[in-house]
Amino acid sequence: MTERRTLYPEFEPREAGMLDVGDGHSLYWERSGNAVGKKVVFLHGGPGGGSSPSHRRQFDPARYDILVFDQRGAGKSLPHASLVANTTAHLVADIETLRTHFGIDRWMVFGGSWGSTLSLAYAVAHPDRVTELVLRGVFLFDQYEVDWLYREGGASSLYPEAWDDFVAPIAEEERGDLVGAYRRLLTGDDAVARLVAAKAWSKWEAVTVTLLPSKDTEDHFTSDEVAIAIARIENHYMAHKGWLAEGELLAGAAKLRDIPGVIVQGRHDCCTPPRAAWALKQAWPEVELNIVPDGGHLFSEPGVLDGLVRATDRFATV
Template identity: 50%
Template sequence: MYNLTKPFEAAKLKVSDIHTLHYEISGNRDGVPVIFVHGGPGGGCIEQDRAFFNPEKWKVIFLDQRGAGKSTPSANLEENTTWDLVKDMERLREHLKIDKWHVFGGSWGSTLSLAYSQSHPDRVKSMVLRGIFTLRKSELHFFYQNGTSHLFPEAWEEFIAPIPEPERGDFMLAYHAQLNSVDDETRLRAARAWSKWEMATSKLHVNPADIAEAEKDDWANAFARIENHYFINEGFMREGQLLEKQEIEKIRHIPTIVVQGRYDVVCPITTAWQLKKVWPEITLNIVPDAGHSSRERGTTKLLVEATDKFVDL
């Protein structure tokens, strides 16, 4: 990864009566524009992600999505849908007077990147995607009901602990009730457990520092509430919409590199494989010794190589 640079611009963009978004720009003021699309939803941008881009060539744009990161109000679910976020990205592009930009996103960031590019295919020069996620019921069921639980039984026990036995037939729905409780402690306990489950399963070799992040109440509250809100509502999309032939046709011309961990149990490789089948023109790189995180050595290497390749398009 490249050396970190400080942003040369940090500002707010009001996008509705409720939401004000935080964005930052770093790298080269006159460089090639790329928007970094963070995960979650609700995760927010972190400064280390600037290091995927050569700061001498790229103009790197960070945008904290509605309710996430430094955007306000934190963890707010009103007027917070996939299509609101797509509109926000386009508002920011227009605000910054950028004609076309490159798009980089992983996990939920890959979902939003696909949704944005299918809505505005003439504004995207390339995409670098990681850990493909399309919010199909089968993907959500695997991670939150029956699948990953077989591989991480000890972490699963902690995840299901806040949920009473009679409510365990649908963990996403049961968590939805607790994450929206009027009782602060109920809500925060659920948020910590929800967030810890994802942090505990995101790497082939789990990093205790990632799990510790889930214990931070403010971050966990936004991350868990917004994720659950999107998942309960199936991403505000048709089932399998992002993989539909007519949607792929809109973006088939966009050069795209996908990096996917073989042992990703958060966003399993089967979804990346489905994307490759409907869109054979993409480059699909499978990392043989990686899980879900962008911070695993093989995944990081391929992501940096991808941004180096596309900067000269």
């Protein structure tokens, strides 16, 4: 087959609900596809990005039992944009809570961008529960990746005009630590300043994730509720480096050696450049790394989507 694969036709969840996971958090979840099919959990990006109906369409509904959920504070989960008890360890524990709640023994784990980070953290913590890993736009939360996005000389070199918009809400004397400066605005008492900062942070995200300019993407990222959740939660994780030590996920990759895996990585991904995916491949030689020559960051990029759907089709028969 040479024709690129696309999303499966639209289909609705067969059930949906909220699950109390403690700490005042309740997660929105949906299950779709074949109730007796291969189990898969989808982990969205951000952090704080939330899920969308198109996410489940990366899987054949005739062969997969698909669990999609919104992580703490994101999407329809409550409380909205909350930073309380919201860390990587909490999210890893939530995935296990969902697995046991639904009586699932083992499942495929599929995540892109921040979802790739969370997928790796979960798989390293619970390798016996993971049948396969499918990752897109690998982000390991090492310092160079944070600096690429939030210090001059990285993505700012590619998008100088958008960078000027990004730093505009921050006083000149505070621009040496943009993550910290944004944190003060996003957690401050001034509601107007919070929203201005959230929209600027999320607009920068929208620029770096698209290979070509996309007004629809920018409009989505900068809508009030989406911007607040993405900016507050993402900044919260960036400020704490994801609660991950430098090199922790690469070191943990030794636990993945017996797990079949595929990485789909856009060559021109300006949000999570290929360097991290390549490093993960060196630490986990058994994984299949597909670098898409005309791909960017988003799963909807034609070449990236083709690689992801081919991976899920392959693993559906395992």
